[in-house]
Amino acid sequence: MQFFLEVLIGGLLSGVMYSFVALGFVLIYKASGVFNFAQGAMVFFAALTFVGILELGVPFWLALVLAFGAMVILGIATERIVLRPLVNQPPIALFMATIGLTFFIEGLAQAMWGASVRGLDLGIQDEPIEWILQATDIGVSKFDLFAAGVAAVLVTALALFFQYTRIGRALRAVADDHQAALSIGIPLQTIWRIVWAVAGFVALVAGLIWGARNGVSFSLTFTALKALPVLILGGFTSVPGAIVGGLIIGSTEKLAEVYLGGYVGGGTDSWFPYVMALAFLLVRPEGLFGEKHIDRV
């Protein structure tokens, strides 16, 4: 039982990270209707850029600011160069463009900083927290808790940003109705730029945390891609969906790896989130929070 709880808690904590990345995705989807497949590549790019800058001897905080600056530039450039020319194209064309972007960003990151795997130390150890271990015999990793804490704070901040700031309200207006938003004078392109910058920020935080945990390598792109099954669970447009979906995916993935992985030779985490989301959709195609919808003709 203790062990089960330990695995479950570890899973939930890592699930918060999925939620976080999924949220960046929801943001872009809501504001511009773009299914941004490049989110995973952006995580990789962010982490690699940060480590690359650190290696030049730049202090931690400055590197953080510079990496964030790079992500903002990347986001704005994406909006300007890739998405704006494709405005009014079918969603599938935009989707394909973001797949192309994925290759480009991955290539760019490696061209700039090299392809070798690097470590990243944020100064927080991946070890059980003493007093919890003493009190309950359950090991909760300090690092996981820290990461989840950061993600939780940011998730809340984003949700509040959406809800209460002027830009946030504009974002939601755009999401509800592009035409209407335009007609009341909200500059769509500004909104998109902001959204891509925020997505870049999300990618940076995710990149740092995952990079610190697993090393900064190409496989980060696959980790970040797991925000996608989270999205199909929670829905592309739902903030609570992204949060709950992330927790579900995070915890079941860990449980499956621990309890099933042994029988099947491990590595289940490469596919489990996808199969899990798929199985869930078969039972409930409208997703976690979606409403049942009957096509109108």
Add this chain to the structure above:
Amino acid sequence: MNGRQIGDVILDLQNISLRFGGVKALTNISFDVREHEIRAIIGPNGAGKSSMLNVINGVYHPQEGRIAFHGEERRRMEPHMAAMQGISRTFQNIALFKGMTVLDNIMTGRITKMKANFIEQAFYFGRARREELEHRKKVEEVIDFLEIQHIRKTPVGRLPYGLQKRVELGRALAAEPTMLLLDEPMAGMNVEEKQDMCRFILDVNDQFGTTIVLIEHDMGVIMDISDRVVVLDYGKKIGDGTPDEVRNNEEVIRAYLGVGH
């Protein structure tokens, strides 16, 4: 009216109720349709007319009520089964296959009658080839009937609205239906286009004996071509009878004719 004989009831709807969540689209509606007749459904927007057609051909599944087609009561009905039984339809918002030509759209209308499987088709061999030619001939008859020979190979997306409506009728006719459901076939048309469409509907009814259920807002058209009229308002039936009876029905006047449309 025409020389055709109106026959027995072929479609009988009893106490149909349909809800979407909290919205009551249809409440306890009963009416019937006789063979070879032109039966109109009228009512203000949102009255539940389109929903009624969707119930008839199985797109929507009513929570309550019974439907008998050709005297046979049916359980849960899927749209493709309705098609198999000879029910065709057009849609209020044109639902053509945008990426296909006029010819292919209408050919698709004959799909229930084509039996060759995909392997035969892959080799374009035997039955597949024969069928393709046979059905092409039928489709050309429809094309001639609707006078759209000149746009055969045009992708439907490029056609003006009025012609798209006509192609959609063609696709429905290609199935040689016994019952044709038309959802506002003349909406948004100019007078000439409306006249053409009326003529086609009457011809179909007259030449092929097709039973027609028609939703239309233009009262002039309704008075001219329909045999009997059902009036819906807020999902309830408020009138049923010949055009003249309906026109003089107090409740109908208040609910529908009173308001401009």
Add this chain to the structure above:
Amino acid sequence: MLYREAGQFKASYGADQQIFPIRQDRIGIMIVLAIAFIAVPMLASEYWLKGILIQFLVFSCAALGLNILTGYAGQLSLGSAAFMAVGAFASYNFMLRIDGMPLLVAFVLGGLAAAFVGILFGLPSLRIKGFYLAVATLAAQFFIVWLLTKVSWFSNDSSSGVITAQEMVIFGYKFVTPESKYLLVLSVVTALALMAKNMVRGSVGRAWMAVRDMDVAAEVIGIRIMHTKLLAFAVSSFYCGVAGALYAYAYLGTVEPEGFNLDLSFKILFMIIIGGVGSISGAFLGPPSSSCCRFSWM
């Protein structure tokens, strides 16, 4: 298109329903086939045949399959490479485990195995659409490659997981030279392309496009959505499966799961986008241009 059918009057529907109704098309195809079958093997260097043309044909074959699914039936898939892997491994195992299994039959069986798996992973398409489905197809991509890696039976318990494909022999003739391999692949792919063309211009193809363009209307016309979508998944995966087998046997010479990764799925997707979604000949125009793009990015 640079020319139209203006001025070519068909006296019968049969003439109008030919596979290539426009005369210029017919002549063009003949010329292309003549060049591909006769001139290329005589003129092309070994490097071109082995390094480029065979791969090009194999990818075209997979692109044909994906185009049927995505271009015609409108179901976006990101898992083509996984179905190629199924085809490759199934063919290998049929060759390995059944004595005297003819090569071409093994390819077809590989394709059928892929078709079967394709139907399984196509089931969600009955309930979900668009991007949701695209993400769901990633399940196929990751799961299948994982399964083929983990279950060593598939690779005949070889320790490295990399296995050498059997020799290609048909009626005692061994396909070892690049020319012969090229011609074998070309023949298979040409036959499959013609079949695809026939299907998409027949009622199956119309049903696929109808489901793609307006599924409710398609159903009302009498098209069984489930049957139509699953058939698209099956046929598409069959093409991918055969492509996978050809890739392993005629190009790589080995069978291994790693090559059939997400990148390959994307590559094939790009081919159909560049070559033209919803066109059979597009499957052959896409590969060269998309590999150029890919290289120029790197």
